[in-house]
Amino acid sequence: xxxxKKPHMVGDTALxxxxxxxxRHRENYWRNHCKALMPFGExxxxxPVHKAKLADLRKWRESLTFHQQxxxxxxxxxxxxxxxAEGLCKLESNPFTTADDSPRLLEKGKLIKKHxxxxxxxxxxxxxxxxxxxxxxxxxxxxxxx
Numbered sequence: 001x002x003x004x005k006k007p008h009m010v011g012d013t014a015l016x017x018x019x020x021x022x023x024r025h026r027e028n029y030w031r032n033h034c035k036a037l038m039p040f041g042e043x044x045x046x047x048p049v050h051k052a053k054l055a056d057l058r059k060w061r062e063s064l065t066f067h068q069q070x071x072x073x074x075x076x077x078x079x080x081x082x083x084x085a086e087g088l089c090k091l092e093s094n095p096f097t098t099a100d101d102s103p104r105l106l107e108k109g110k111l112i113k114k115h116x117x118x119x120x121x122x123x124x125x126x127x128x129x130x131x132x133x134x135x136x137x138x139x140x141x142x143x144x145x146x
Contacts, residue, residue, distance in 0.1 A: 016081065016085050036071065037075060040060070043060055049083060049089055050089060050090055052091070053091075054091060054105075057105060064108075066107060069107045070107060073107070077094060077097060077098075080094045081094055
């Protein structure tokens, strides 16, 4: 039998799921994650959140790149879970959820890389033409990373 889920508490107040302090107690953890919501707040300044529609959210999200969408999805999922739990959002479901049974916003496809990786042959060609000054620094970084 599975163990019941532990309630997350701040003092005597129980927090909703997905809204709890950082378990590793990192400094500025929430402050850094709140920065993901700042552009959203600036762009939706004229539209109150309780009047926002899925089409408005979709239009805003399509202006972001794949990496911006991917990096912000978890924070928006938590944010809209909170709004819906408090009754502050009139959407049918959380548009940032990963569940397939409700309408949601999809991420853009990841861009295909335009350049191939640098081969060893090309690396040594560049190394020989530029001398040790330029490539030596990059080689030390590459070797220390391995």
